[in-house]
Amino acid sequence: MIRTIDLGVTLGRTEVLHDLDLDLGAGVHGVLGPNGAGKTTLIRVLATTLRHDRGRVEVLGRSLERAKGTRWVRERIGYLPQSFGYHAGFTAREYVAYLAWLKRMPAHDVPLAVDRALERVDLLSRADTKLRKLSGGMLRRVGLAQAIVNDPMVLLLDEPTAGLDPEQRVAFRELLREIGVDACVIVSTHLVEDVAHACHDVMIMSEGRIVLASTAQELAALGADSEHPGDSVIERGYSAALRGARPPGTR
Amino acid sequence: MRGWLAALRTELRHGIAPWVLLAVTLTVIALLWLDHSADWGGRWNSLGGFMRELVIVLGPVCVTLGAWQGGRGRRAGVGELLASTRRTVLERQSVEIAALWLVISAGVLLGWASAAWTIVLVGGWGTSAAVWYLLGLFPAVLAYTTAGYAIGSLAPWRIVAPVAGAATYVGLGILLWSSDKASVPMGGGWLGGTDGYPFDLDALLLSLGVLLLAALALWGIVSAERRPGASWQWLPVLVAGALGTAVLAPLAVAAADSGSPGLRMAEDTPLACTPDEPEVCVLAEDRLLLPETTARARPVLERLQAIPGAPTVARPMRESRELSVLGVEPGETTPWGKVDDEWGGEVHIGLYDVFAPDRYCPTGRFDQAPRPVRRAFRGSADLLVSWTDPEALDHLTLEEWGEEGGNGRVRDLGARFAASTERQRTAYAGAVLAAARECDIAAARSAVDALAPAP
Amino acid sequence: MTALVLLARARGLTWSVPGVVAVVGIGAWCAHALESQSRFDEYDRVPAVVLAGLVASFLAISCLHTADEELDGATPRPSRAAVLGLVVGLVALGGVAALVFLPLAPFERGGAELARNLVGLTGLGLLAGAVGGQAVGWAAPFVWTGISYFGVPRDYRNHPDRASWGWLLFPASWPATWVVAGGLLLAGLVAYAWAGFQPRPRRHPLR
Numbered sequence: 001m002i003r004t005i006d007l008g009v010t011l012g013r014t015e016v017l018h019d020l021d022l023d024l025g026a027g028v029h030g031v032l033g034p035n036g037a038g039k040t041t042l043i044r045v046l047a048t049t050l051r052h053d054r055g056r057v058e059v060l061g062r063s064l065e066r067a068k069g070t071r072w073v074r075e076r077i078g079y080l081p082q083s084f085g086y087h088a089g090f091t092a093r094e095y096v097a098y099l100a101w102l103k104r105m106p107a108h109d110v111p112l113a114v115d116r117a118l119e120r121v122d123l124l125s126r127a128d129t130k131l132r133k134l135s136g137g138m139l140r141r142v143g144l145a146q147a148i149v150n151d152p153m154v155l156l157l158d159e160p161t162a163g164l165d166p167e168q169r170v171a172f173r174e175l176l177r178e179i180g181v182d183a184c185v186i187v188s189t190h191l192v193e194d195v196a197h198a199c200h201d202v203m204i205m206s207e208g209r210i211v212l213a214s215t216a217q218e219l220a221a222l223g224a225d226s227e228h229p230g231d232s233v234i235e236r237g238y239s240a241a242l243r244g245a246r247p248p249g250t251r
Numbered sequence: 252m253r254g255w256l257a258a259l260r261t262e263l264r265h266g267i268a269p270w271v272l273l274a275v276t277l278t279v280i281a282l283l284w285l286d287h288s289a290d291w292g293g294r295w296n297s298l299g300g301f302m303r304e305l306v307i308v309l310g311p312v313c314v315t316l317g318a319w320q321g322g323r324g325r326r327a328g329v330g331e332l333l334a335s336t337r338r339t340v341l342e343r344q345s346v347e348i349a350a351l352w353l354v355i356s357a358g359v360l361l362g363w364a365s366a367a368w369t370i371v372l373v374g375g376w377g378t379s380a381a382v383w384y385l386l387g388l389f390p391a392v393l394a395y396t397t398a399g400y401a402i403g404s405l406a407p408w409r410i411v412a413p414v415a416g417a418a419t420y421v422g423l424g425i426l427l428w429s430s431d432k433a434s435v436p437m438g439g440g441w442l443g444g445t446d447g448y449p450f451d452l453d454a455l456l457l458s459l460g461v462l463l464l465a466a467l468a469l470w471g472i473v474s475a476e477r478r479p480g481a482s483w484q485w486l487p488v489l490v491a492g493a494l495g496t497a498v499l500a501p502l503a504v505a506a507a508d509s510g511s512p513g514l515r516m517a518e519d520t521p522l523a524c525t526p527d528e529p530e531v532c533v534l535a536e537d538r539l540l541l542p543e544t545t546a547r548a549r550p551v552l553e554r555l556q557a558i559p560g561a562p563t564v565a566r567p568m569r570e571s572r573e574l575s576v577l578g579v580e581p582g583e584t585t586p587w588g589k590v591d592d593e594w595g596g597e598v599h600i601g602l603y604d605v606f607a608p609d610r611y612c613p614t615g616r617f618d619q620a621p622r623p624v625r626r627a628f629r630g631s632a633d634l635l636v637s638w639t640d641p642e643a644l645d646h647l648t649l650e651e652w653g654e655e656g657g658n659g660r661v662r663d664l665g666a667r668f669a670a671s672t673e674r675q676r677t678a679y680a681g682a683v684l685a686a687a688r689e690c691d692i693a694a695a696r697s698a699v700d701a702l703a704p705a706p
Numbered sequence: 707m708t709a710l711v712l713l714a715r716a717r718g719l720t721w722s723v724p725g726v727v728a729v730v731g732i733g734a735w736c737a738h739a740l741e742s743q744s745r746f747d748e749y750d751r752v753p754a755v756v757l758a759g760l761v762a763s764f765l766a767i768s769c770l771h772t773a774d775e776e777l778d779g780a781t782p783r784p785s786r787a788a789v790l791g792l793v794v795g796l797v798a799l800g801g802v803a804a805l806v807f808l809p810l811a812p813f814e815r816g817g818a819e820l821a822r823n824l825v826g827l828t829g830l831g832l833l834a835g836a837v838g839g840q841a842v843g844w845a846a847p848f849v850w851t852g853i854s855y856f857g858v859p860r861d862y863r864n865h866p867d868r869a870s871w872g873w874l875l876f877p878a879s880w881p882a883t884w885v886v887a888g889g890l891l892l893a894g895l896v897a898y899a900w901a902g903f904q905p906r907p908r909r910h911p912l913r
Contacts, residue, residue: 044776047779047780048779048780049776049779049780071782071785072782074780074781074782075782077780079777079780081774081776081777084773084774084776084777085772085773085774085775085777086773086774087715087716087773089715090712090715090716094712094715097708097709097712098709098712098713098716099777099781101709101712101713101783102778102781102782102783102784103781103782103783104781104782104783107709110709146777274849278852281853281856281857282856285856285857286859308852308856312852315848409840409841409844410764410768410844413760413764413844413845413848414761414764416848417757417760417761417848420753420757421753421757424753
């Protein structure tokens with residue numbers, strides 16, 4: 001569903017992504033990495049909001065080289081940026097409906113789809129509350145709702161659980177697993193636990209490259225006997241993978 | 252204090268300061284030089300007065316920049332973070348205001364320097380008024396910047412800055428057009444210091460005081476803190492500003508009522524005069540024009556010398572009955588003080604005042620005098636001016652006077668004048684002059700007897 | 707219908723559409739008030755006409771603003787062409803309002819100047835924003851108005867060479883001013899269609 005070949009992105013003078021090759025199908029794919037690794041840039045390229053400089057990107061079989069392909073893809077993806085602005089005077093329902101319309105959902109399908117999306121993120125009871133009156137976590141869930149309102153084939157989530165309490169995070173992971181049955185879900189996150197419990201496979205990025213692509217179990221195994229820092233086996237596995245990717249002599 | 256200075260240095264280095272400096276400097280230079288260099292060329296006091304008039308542009312610019320600066324913190328979303336620190340709002344805001352004030356003032360000074368340099372080169376004239384005018388700009392800049400900052404703090408959206416600036420400009424324009432009393436936001440009404448009029452320092456200081464205190468009061472309102480355990484520093488600022496404004500404002504408004512600048516040039520107005528005779532004087536600030544004026548006035552004076560009772564010296568023109576013999580109105584000047592003929596600049600000799608009874612008749616202005624007076628003197632005055640000053644704009648040769656000058660009576664006068672000897676003409680001129688002095692219609696009519704009969 | 711209402715609210719049309727008409731109306735009222743004073747002539751309507759045009763251009767550009775450029779960029783709607791259509795619609799609305807409220811004859815400095823200024827300043831804002839970002843997009847019309855306002859003297863007829871850059875202050879009967887204003891709008895529309903407004907200059911469109 002998502003393919004990249006030698007994907008390269010340069011922002012200013014910095015090469016943010018180097019020769020990235022991806023081939024992802026249905027399922028929940030986690031992207032881990034330190035700050036500045038290029039996770040958000042990758043998400044943005046796949047969401048068609050940032051143009052790549054080198055290589056080839058295909059989403060749902062369509063190349064992103066041409067504008068027509070890009071528009072087609074945008075109708076079928078869901079995207080939640082790391083931080084997003086919102087129209088404070090809109091209610092949650094209006095906001096999700098507006099985004100649904102922007103994604104060219106048929107008008108007669110929108111009301112039901114909006115209700116369903118809000119219910120899935122447990123916000124139906126607050127559907128008619130203005131966004132300015134919602135807490136940070138609730139806003140995050142509204143953002144999630146707009147990302148899934150069109151039943152996307154590709155769902156791109158950048159730090160989706162920021163601001164959610166533990167119970168909500170559990171519900172969120174359940175939602176991801178449900179969506180990941182048919183769709184390709186990419187979750188960029190710092191929270192290793194999210195990856196451990198929701199993702200089928202994990203990619204660890206560092207300095208614009210993928211340093212490890214494996215399953216969550218394999219990552220845990222990497223950290224099982226190691227002395228790398230971390231409070232859980234998967235965190236230790238993550239640290240081990242990162243350090244293994246760095247040149248000798250550096251931390 | 253050291254911490255405050257360190258914060259100020261950071262703000263100057265990394266805020267909008269460099270752009271502001273460039274923008275303000277270029278603005279002032281453009282306004283000084285684009286079309287208005289003649290307004291201040293070669294004269295310190297005129298430069299000061301012109302810079303003061305620039306407040307109508309600088310004020311809105313300061314408000315715009317201040318509003319932009321005031322909204323920056325809220326737009327960047329750091330308000331919550333800053334509110335959790337120990338420093339009060341007043342201390343934090345004072346750094347931002349001070350940085351902007353310093354940079355705008357530097358830009359104004361640099362722009363001023365571009366003009367001042369040329370005045371230094373030609374050795375222009377000035378008094379302390381020039382210094383006061385310049386110094387007065389800095390409190391005005393501070394006041395407008397503070398007011399703009401307060402507006403931006405209250406309404407942090409980007410569009411507020413340009414709209415506030417435009418509104419300030421419109422407001423200042425309306426105030427200026429409405430009356431001199433309303434010119435307090437400009438630093439008082441017409442303040443003098445040029446053209447021989449004394450400088451009104453009180454009006455300037457009062458107006459600046461009102462501006463600063465009003466801006467202080469506004470800042471006090473805006474910087475009121477509402478967090479628990481907040482300092483009440485803003486309260487004395489607000490009270491001092493509000494009280495001071497209330498006390499000074501009526502005084503400033505009264506002082507700003509300049510009305511007419513007055514008809515009489517001050518007795519001690521400095522003049523620059525030729526060392527030799529016949530003496531020609533110009534205002535000290537126009538001394539760069541003395542050579543041109545002398546070249547123009549001397550031939551006229553020499554002719555006048557022969558007329559009994561005629562003036563023998565030339566002074567700058569004023570609405571005064573004691574002074575004023577020949578009027579001198581310099582034309583356009585370039586910054587180097589030369590009369591620029593391309594602009595049509597010329598030294599204008601006000602001879603009409605000599606031969607017409609304006610100065611002497613109790614009726615005052617000639618065009619308000621009774622008709623018989625006007626009829627008696629008009630033709631003769633025009634003719635004599637033309638004869639005395641061959642380079643006058645409306646000069647007619649004596650032959651032309653005989654053919655074209657006015658009505659039949661004046662044509663007859665012109666023909667007789669043309670036919671007369673120089674001695675007869677001089678005698679006629681003396682008789683007209685004496686009649687004008689006494690406002691004597693009969694004597695004016697009979698003066699023509701001194702001329703040769705009509706050919 | 708609901709979708710269009712949401713679009714109008716999201717793009718601020720609910721206040722920019724009446725706002726453009728109101729600003730032009732207020733400007734026209736001020737212009738009439740100025741010329742009715744005996745000591746003013748038609749040139750003295752210039753401040754009202756120029757400032758009304760400036761504020762109206764801000765309102766026209768404001769519909770480019772969206773709550774989240776990133777999120778809007780990931781959706782097929784609205785296309786940049788559609789957004790530019792909104793801008794052109796606001797400019798047209800303002801222009802018509804100007805011609806209705808401030809009829810041309812028998813004076814100069816009327817509705818035609820206001821309409822032309824709105825066209826040119828909006829184009830300038832679009833062009834500047836596409837090149838330099840949102841902040842520059844706001845600032846450019848304001849700075850240019852200031853430069854023109856003080857750079858073109860009252861006796862503009864003696865300075866015909868300034869018509870090219872001081873078009874804001876010249877009468878609408880000078881064709882060169884329409885060429886410049888129209889050219890700016892066209893250039894601005896093309897620049898925005900190509901590059902969009904860069905909220906932060908992550909990608910410089912010219913590099």
